Amino acid sequence: QESQTYVMSRKPDEGFEEKLFKELSFIRVHLVKIGQQLSVLELNMKSHQLQDNDKNEEKHDNFEEIIRKFPLDTELDLRNMEVYLLNNPDFKKYLINYCSRLGGLKIDQITKIMLRKLISNKLAANYSWLGAKKKQSFNLLIAEVILCAVKQNKLIGETTEKEMIDSVKNWLKHAHVRYTNQCKRDQKGAE
Secondary structure, eight states: OOOOOOOOOOOTTHHHHHHHHHHHHHHHHHHHHHHHHHHHHHHHHHHHHHHHHHHHHHHHHHHHHHHHHSBOOSSSHHHHHHHHHHHHHHHHHHHHHHHHHOOOOSSHHHHHHHHHHHHHHHHTTTSSSSSOOOEEEEHHHHHHHHHHHHOOTEEEESSHHHHHHHHHHHHHHTTTHHHHHHHHHHHHHOO
């Protein structure tokens, strides 16, 4: 048995190669144009990102300037800060993040560090959590910042809102005693 091989001969399309070359050239020209447009878009994006970064740096510089004003010492300072927090959600986020990095290992310690950084004993002596005993209620945005910052602290894990509030209550409760002791120390130091 002989094996037969059939060879089909096909005549190439005349002009096929020419058409293919034209189409490939057309595609190449369009790819070059698209590449140029993409380069322009990338430059525009980088330019906008640099502008945004400059704005963010300016904003953060401004935020850091505000942070230097802590601890708040007067009712006016506190009211102004409340208005600023209300009108500037970016600063509120910044302050929460800032406070969450102040340190501490236990909820009481973390809360104490934050409160001491944000509010003077003199000012805190005017407040209680609910406004009991002729004091003002600590139902403020600054309190919300503290609670959010405690929640963000990764070192303490899960904590309840009650634990956080109890810690703030305790700190506020003893503010008057701390302020009185501070005044006595200052008076002795002045003598």
